Amino acid sequence: MKDRNQWRQAVQRIVRSEMSIRGVKYQGLSDRLAEIGIVQSADNLRNKVNKGILGADLLLQILFVLNARALSKETIEAVLGEHD
Template sequence: MKGQNQWRMIVQRIVRSEMSLRGVKYQGLSDKLAEIGVTQTADNLRNKVNKGILGADLLLQILYVLKARPLSVEMMAEIIAASDAD
């Protein structure tokens, strides 16, 4: 695994896959975050996720409102392996 960009790609893929599994678009994610007192526009979320640059607090808040699957080292290793194969 090389560099910061691959870690950002992992963040991007995890968030996108959790959104996809639940059929949540960025506006829906924005609405869910608002329910717990977090203000993020859909466009702002889209930009942050596409760049893979989220603060730890926002990443945890997103995973919480999406009721995401548990993160594991194995899940991250699979994403890394898939990106290395590309």
Template sequence: MSAKNAWRQTVARVVKSEMSVRGVKYQDLSQRLAAIGIEQSADNLRNKVNKGIMGADLLLQILLVLKARPIDASVLEEILTDLNAY
């Protein structure tokens, strides 16, 4: 897997993990973002998250509305190691 693809998959895993822990679906995420003035459809969010491609601003906004747990370097290293094992 290329480094670029590994990082994109890492973004996807982090966001999906936080959504899963809180039982948040894409429609819920869209509504939470709308509450802070960010308009993103559920379908658009699904595409961006699944591809792991989004701007840093949207990533931070998503983590904020999900009240995400702290992410430290060891978590990122673990995900990247898992991805590079394939």
């Protein structure tokens, strides 16, 4: 069974991976979120992602504005497995 910290690390890795694939930095992510009416400073996003603590709504909004790949159970298991 995975603990809370491992789940938070998975959130961190998934968001960072999607940002990296698209060459988006935190300011760019902040700008993209602003385009859909979500106000989050780059520093605030950095802190939330680094801690892996995002509300479900913000996580979905981030994945949406990044045009993220589909998240499957297998993908999540692979990210979680990197901690073992």
